[in-house]
Amino acid sequence: xxxxxxxxxxxxxxxxxxxxVGPCQDMRPCPPSCSNGVSPLxxxxxxxSRTMNPLRRLLLPLxxxxxxxxxxxxxxxxxxxxxxxxxxxxxxxxxxxxxxxxGIGYCTALHLAKLGMHVIIAGNHESEGIDAVRxxxxxxxNTRVEFLCCxxxxxxxxxxxxxNFEAKNLDLHVxxxxxxxxxxxxxxxxxxxxxxxxxxxxxxxxxTNLLLKYLKRSGACDNYARVVTVSSAxxxxxxxxxxxxxxxxxxxxxxxxxxxxLALVLFSYYLQNQLMTDGSHVTxxxxxPGVVNTDLYMNVNWAGRIVKWLTAWLxxxxxxxxxxxxxNYIPELLCYIPHMHCATFPxxxxxxxxxxxxxxx
Numbered sequence: 493x494x495x496x497x498x499x500x501x502x503x504x505x506x507x508x509x510x511x512x513v514g515p516c517q518d519m520r521p522c523p524p525s526c527s528n529g530v531s532p533l534x535x536x537x538x539x540x541s542r543t544m545n546p547l548r549r550l551l552l553p554l555x556x557x558x559x560x561x562x563x564x565x566x567x568x569x570x571x572x573x574x575x576x577x578x579x580x581x582x583x584x585x586x587x588x589x590x591x592x593x594x595g596i597g598y599c600t601a602l603h604l605a606k607l608g609m610h611v612i613i614a615g616n617h618e619s620e621g622i623d624a625v626r627x628x629x630x631x632x633x634n635t636r637v638e639f640l641c642c643x644x645x646x647x648x649x650x651x652x653x654x655x656n657f658e659a660k661n662l663d664l665h666v667x668x669x670x671x672x673x674x675x676x677x678x679x680x681x682x683x684x685x686x687x688x689x690x691x692x693x694x695x696x697x698x699x700t701n702l703l704l705k706y707l708k709r710s711g712a713c714d715n716y717a718r719v720v721t722v723s724s725a726x727x728x729x730x731x732x733x734x735x736x737x738x739x740x741x742x743x744x745x746x747x748x749x750x751x752x753x754l755a756l757v758l759f760s761y762y763l764q765n766q767l768m769t770d771g772s773h774v775t776x777x778x779x780x781p782g783v784v785n786t787d788l789y790m791n792v793n794w795a796g797r798i799v800k801w802l803t804a805w806l807x808x809x810x811x812x813x814x815x816x817x818x819x820n821y822i823p824e825l826l827c828y829i830p831h832m833h834c835a836t837f838p839x840x841x842x843x844x845x846x847x848x849x850x851x852x853x
Contacts, residue, residue: 556729583608586662590614591671593624596781600668605632614642644671644695645681654702664706669696669721675745686738692752697759698852711773719776723756730754755844762841
């Protein structure tokens with residue numbers, strides 16, 4: 493098993509939709525390392541163990557994910573408050589946000605609409621999406637907010653979404669890969685993939701690659717286009733088992749979720765290297781929004797729900813007024829770029845990318 497080396501850092505960012513934001517700031521150190529350079533977790537893996545017995549493969553991911561969740565929640569409680577600076581208006585720029593109907597995606601769509609951007613919410617629930625569009629338009633007086641259907645569990649739907657976007661003859665300056673599922677029971681996407689891996693990772697892998705030409709066309713040397721992918725601190729405890737990426741042998745919802753978030757980090761790492769090699773005016777960013785009380789937590793176990801109920805009032809910020817009837821909460825808008833200098837990253841990210849291409853054809 494390969495562990496994350498110590499000594500790496502996290503780079504904090506104000507919104508990571510830069511071109512509209514200034515340079516990044518260092519917000520916090522990464523998890524402290526031991527003297528031998530190994531993460532104190534001792535379990536952060538890139539390559540999953542192929543010999544671990546089924547009980548350990550079920551129990552260890554659960555313990556790791558909840559440990560990391562509590563650790564991040566505590567750090568979130570102790571760190572200093574953060575507020576967004578005044579940002580310049582973004583008239584004439586276009587953003588696509590997956591899962592923009594609620595939670596983090598909704599708040600992102602709302603904020604960008606306030607800046608004057610043309611915002612396209614991509615989602616698979618039309619009524620929910622249209623309702624979100626109406627609320628954002630009413631709140632911001634920005635009529636350039638719309639919904640397009642995109643079911644990330646279906647490659648066919650993703651391709652149809654891109655065709656519908658192309659028909660609008662728009663540029664694309666920001667793509668926010670936000671949608672996802674967490675800790676769902678074992679089930680498959682329409683294309684037969686394990687849902688965490690298929691929706692969280694493969695769906696965004698295909699969508700990003702199909703939209704990349706529009707991002708490259710819109711990016712400029714003084715105003716780069718952006719791919720912003722929402723991952724999680726659980727990527728630290730994620731493992732990739734290249735022999736069983738679909739978790740067919742021994743399914744753990746916690747392991748599958750952490751694996752999908754690690755896959756998103758590796759995907760962003762490889763994509764950024766490709767963009768730099770090509771000289772494209774596009775950057776790939778991966779962010780961790782922290783502990784956020786959204787519908788994603790509906791599948792946590794009873795112990796997790798008790799902890800969330802006891803701490804939500806202390807850890808979470810209330811939602812915008814126009815979503816006051818919602819049960820969603822958002823933290824102070826502060827994101828991190830996991831920035832891990834690991835010798836295995838280029839190897840693993842390339843292997844994952846290579847395996848993903850035929851899966852999404």
